[in-house]
Amino acid sequence: MRELLNRLAHWFRFDRPDESLAEEMECHRALIQADLEAGGMSRADAAAESRRAMGNVRLAQEDAHEVWIDEWVGRLWRDVRYGLRGLRREPTFSLAAIVTFALGVATTTTVFSIVDAELWKPLPFPRPQELVAVTSRGSEPGARVDAVSGTELAQWREGATAFASLAAEGDRRRGILLSPAAESVVVTQVTANYLSTLGRPATAGRTFAGEAAPGSREAVLTDRAWQRLFDSDGSVLGRTLHLDDQPITVIGVVRADDSIGPDPDLFVAIDDRNPVLRTTADVRFFGAVGRMKEGVTPGVARDQLQGVIDRMASGSPERWLGHTASIDGLREFYTGYNWRPLYFCLGAALVVLLLSAVNVAALLLGRAVRRRREFALRGALGGGQAAIARQLLVEGALVALPAGGLGLLASAWALSVLGGQLPADVLLRGSHIPVDLRVATFAFGVTLATTILCVLMPMFVTRRIDLARVMGPGGRSVRAAGEGKARAVLLVVQMALTVILLSGAGIFFKSFVALTNVPLGFDPSGALAVRASLSGPVYDSDARVRDYADGLLRRAEVMPGVRAAAIGSSSPLGSGPVVYFVDPAQPPPDGGRPPRAIIRAVTPEYFRTLGIPLVQGQTISDADVPGAPRVVVVNEHLVDVVFGGENPVGRTIELQPGSQPPWTRHAAGPLLIVGVVANVKEIGIDEVGFSDIYVPFAQVPSPAFDVIVRAQTDAPGLGDHFRRAAADIDPSTPLIGITAFDDRVAGALEADRMNLLLISTFAVVAVLLAGIGVYGAMAYAVQARTREFGVRLALGARPVRLSVDALRQAGRIGAIGGAVGLAITLALVRMIGDAWYLVPGDHNGLVYGVSLTDPQIHALAFVGLVAVSMAAGLVPARRVARVDPVRALRAE
Amino acid sequence: MGLTNTQTDLLPGTLDLLILRTLVREPLHGYNIVQRLRVASRDVLQVGEGSLYPALQRLLLKGWVKAEWGTSENNRRARFYTLTPAGRKRLAAERAGFERMIGAITRVLQEV
Structure with missing residues (x-):
């Protein structure tokens, strides 16, 4: 033990032992010389004789030194010190190598952190394999996950017994928390069992009890918010604060976790069975998070949930008919869909790393070549290839380790800067990607691998250094064999990458240029869509739906700045339900399914409002009212697919019964094609073409629709106008949202x-x-x-x-x-x-x-x-x- | 002056013992230690510094001596080695062991 301490003490005074020993031995020699002089020898002779008497001082020093350090450690240490001296001697080289290397490590590590966080790192919840995303979707192409109400979630829970628990997360929103100072916070409403389903324990206080008591407003803070807002003060637990003027009670703290999406500051439990909520806003969740019972497979759970949905569809077909259940792993659901671009980025980052490695290798190679005399000499004096290799490896590591550290720091910085920039739907975890042990290990591994790669090349070259040629006359001009070739290979690799x-x-x-130049088929600038969804017994009849839609449209037309207004059951880039149809004049397609099209109920002004060009015939007119002949407008894609590009005006099509939403039942029977309009993009810019069928809204009203307006300016008050207009018609039916087509x-x-x-x-x-x-x-x-x-x-x-x-x-x-x-x-x-x-x-x-x-x-x-x-x-x-x-x- | 680098024909471990012994009375530097050994052994033991300095480092490492910088008789900085209490104990033990060994060897040589 004592020996170890002495060894360590010696170790840390690393520069002195050799010098002090040299000084000590020089003193020894001087004393011998003094003795000799006293014996009558001349000063010069005495000096020479004393030196001879001392023998090989350096060897003695090394022997003395090696007492302290085990042999290989000692050699390593010598190499390190030698390498450090070399780096100091060539600061430009060192800086260039370190910076280049750091650039590569930083790029790769940053991308790795993102990919790891999004795709690879296991979820930090207990038994993550049991956790699944429980969702359902409509049948229209590109359909989003259904928003499920609290009541519907309760039906799922009752029917799907494969789940030990089924929880849901509602909308995230910003709120003002009085604590007592007003702070802006991000709040997520969750069912009371949300945290316990995931298995996230409280780090202070408690989390929500299984079911929220009616009217209770309990909140759990994340430790991030607890630290930021309350300085991790425990006295906040149990206190009642005000969130947007509503009292809430803080009951506990959980560790912030962003592995399935950024955590809010505050979770607020809502009583999803609260009858008040059910009849008014009816709290909505986007799918659910479930923990399957032990031994249950996702397939079984899915079938069970599908059964539940089918039963619900018989009760309210408008809402559930044709919807399919899906069960996905949490990770796959939240981030897995992103793997293509992520892997692509990782590949590109690795190429950059390779490039920087090649640059460093070239730098090291240049240096090795400058030192070829030294290596040749060492070789001639019996320094083995292994010693030189070790030396080069150590020198590589001396560049790589600081560079790796620097790269890791740069990567941490880049992630914190990038965090706010990345769009949430591109990278879910955007804002909170941690640089953790996994990332650090990766950076270290990358650094190590790259170092070896960087060092191999110079080593290969120095191996072939021929002493006679280097040291011989004019040797300075002789280039090491293989050097030119090695350099050329490095450069070619670099250029190729x-x-x-x-x-x-x-x-x-x-x-990207192609995408931005793709004709959208409509003019998005200045156009807005406001979504309304009518449900409940009040809107059972078509007349009521029509009245509401008419009322809202009339009001929209006279809003300030509005130049045109129309209604569509859905609108471009917003998809829509799909129907199957046939051309009665043509034999049914043999064996294959009938053609599909997106169906859309629109008012006459729809095409003008969105700037969708009419290609043939006429659009839907004010005369197309209930009782009048049933007409449709189709798009060019449909004409190409079904009519081989011939003018279809005057011909008819017929919808096929299927799993389309019930409102389309009004479009039964032959529909007369009166016009053809241009194709529009329905779900994405790069989509394959869709056929569209436009029916008159007056004849086929849909209970959920967009009010589309083209406004003069991007009038900021438009949202308010719409809210007022909607409240004016029916205060119990709020509008869902307003989006600009741009x-x-x-x-x-x-x-x-x-x-x-x-x-x-x-x-x-x-x-x-x-x-x-x-x-x-x-x-x-x-x-x-x-x-x-x-x-x-x-x-x-x-x-x-x-x-x-x-x-x-x-x-x-x-x-x-x-x-x-x-x-x-x-x-x-x-x-x-x-x-x-x-x-x-x-x-x-x-x-x-x-x-x-x-x-x-x-x-x-x-x-x-x-x-x-x-x-x-x-x-x-x-x-x-x-x-x-x-x-x-x-x-x- | 026959200071050489050749290993002295000492029994293994004896050099350490002898160095410790020279330090019993006062701190000495390297040259002094060589002198003492030479004089005390009547020129028989001529320790080369090739052995001396590694041995001193070994003793430092074991904690049996400690080194301090001082000024030598020719006014140079020199390291003076002092026996530590641990070194003193070690010396006593080694000495006893060594004497037992010498006694044994002597007896064997006389009897045969």
């Missing part, structure tokens, strides 16, 4: 914009790194050929000619690397196949309207790379022309 990213960026750019379009492009941004960032970093790589290589090559250039200049070569020569070398590197990169890119494209395109019913697309093999893009990437490479070579090339032949020759 850059081309891949450049091509990728090109593909995404072209795709926002719908932007929302549909959000993920694509994000992808483009990310790949562009990667590509820019790659180009930068590649540029640095070429610059470094060229600068070195010019330096190494100084003698040659000097000779050529002395023999009368024109300086410009030499510059061009050097520049051509840079261009050649770019061209070869670019060609290799293109080959790899094309191989990758072949592997990707159609995985990046939208496949209906399977997955969404990453790109649209662009061929992955687009020759223009790849050619541009190639040319761009050669240009970058030559630009990076420009400065060193100009330096060639300034070589002074006399100095160049003398320098050797």
Whole structure:
């Protein structure tokens, strides 16, 4: 023990032992010399004799030193100190290597953190395999998860006994908490069993009891909010605070957890069976979170829930007919759908890491070459290859470890900055991605692997250093065998990787441009949609629905700034229910299903309000009222699919009975086609075409509909006007929401914009790194050929000619690397196949309207790379022309 | 002056014992220790610093001596080694063991 302490004490005074021992032994020698002088020897002789008598001082020192440290530790320590000295001697090299490396580690670690948090990290709840997302969806294409009311949730609970518990999370909203200072907080309403279903225990106080008492307003804080608002003061527990003027009681604190979506500041339990809630707002949840009973499989749970939904559909077909249940793992449901772009980003980040590794390898290689005399000498003096390898590895680690640390810090910073920027529907966990042990381990692993990679290359080169050539006459000009080749390989790898990213960026750019240029079929600017949903016994009859819709439309038409107003059962980029139909004049399609179309009940002004062009015939008119002949307007897609592009005006179609919503029953019987309108985008910009059938709202009223207005300005008061108008007609039916069509379009492009941004960032970093790589290589090559250039200049070569020569070398590197990169890119494209395109019913697309093999893009990437490479070579090339032949020759 | 680097023909561990013994009365620096050993052994034991300094480091490591910087007779900075209480105890034990060994060897040599 004592020995260990002494050892440690010695260890930490790392610079002194050798020096002090040297001083001590020098004193010893001086005393011997003094003795000899006293014995009559001359001073010089005494000095020489004393030195001889001392023998090999260094060996004695090393022996003494090794007493303290185990052999290999000692050697390692020597290597470290030697390496540190080397780094200090070449600060530019060290800085360049560390920064480049850090850039790579930071990029990869950041992306890894995001991917890990979104896809890989197990959920931090007990027995996470039992937790599932319990949802249902309508049958229309792109249908969102049903909003389920508290009453409906209760029906699910009763019917689906496969679940130990079924809980739900309602809307998140901002509220003002008086604590007593007014603080803005994010509040999520949850069923009382929400926290216990997930298995999130209270860290202070308690969580909600199984079922909230009627009228109780209990709240649980997350520890983040507890810390932020109350400084983690325990006395807040049990206190009654005011949230938006409503009293709430804080009963406990849970640890904040963002693994299935960012936690709010405050959970408020709602009594989902509260009869008051049921008849008015009827609290809505988006699906439920369930914990399955032990041994229950998701399939069993799903079938059971489907049974429940089918029973509910017989009671209220309007609401539930054709809806399907689904049970998904929590992780898959909340973040799993995102894996395609995430994996893609991870791949791009790894390429950037590789690029930075190659740059560092090139730097280390350059350094190893500068030191070839040293290595040759060491080799000649019996220093084994292993010793040199160890030395290089340690030196690599000395660059890599600080760089890894730096990268990790940069990554933590990037995540905190990115957090607020990333759109919530692209990255669910956007704002709270932690840099934890997993991430740190990953960063360390990446650093280690990269170091080894970086070091292998110089090692390979130094292995072949030939002593005679390096140390022999004129040896300074002799380049190590394999060095040139190694450098060229590194550069080609770098160029190739850059081309891949450049091509990728090109593909995404072209795709984005294509997406923004896709005709939407309607004009979104200045158009708004306000959703109304009429339910309950009051709106049982069509007349009531029609009255309400009419009333709201009349009021909307006269609102300030409104130029046009219309009603549609749904609207573009908002999907709609799907019906099957036939053309009675044609034989039924053999074996196959009849054609499908989205059905939409609209008022006459619908097409004008949204700017949907009429292609043939006429639109729906004011004459199309109940009792008048039944008419429809169809879109061009339907004409192409069903009528082979011929003018269908005057022909009829008939809807097929099926699982469409009941309001479409009014559209039974032959429907006369009176007009054809342009296609509109229904669920996304990159969708495959849909057929549309427009029926007159007057003949086929739907109980849920959009009031669509085109307003002069983006009138901010419009929402208020609508709320007042709705309250005026029926105070018990609030409007659901107001959306601008511009926002719908932007929302549909959000993920694509994000992808483009990310790949562009990667590509820019790659180009930068590649540029640095070429610059470094060229600068070195010019330096190494100084003698040659000097000779050529002395023999009368024109300086410009030499510059061009050097520049051509840079261009050649770019061209070869670019060609290799293109080959790899094309191989990758072949592997990707159609995985990046939208496949209906399977997955969404990453790109649209662009061929992955687009020759223009790849050619541009190639040319761009050669240009970058030559630009990076420009400065060193100009330096060639300034070589002074006399100095160049003398320098050797 | 025959100071060499060759290992002295001492029994293993004896050098440590002898160094500890020279330090009993007063702190000494390296040169002094060599001198003392030479004089006391009447020029028989000539310890080279190739052995001395590693041995001193070993003793430091074990905590049997401690080192302090002082000024030598030629006014240079030199390290003076002092026996620690642990070193004193060690010396006594080693000495007893060594004497027993020498006695045994002597007896064997006389009897045969």
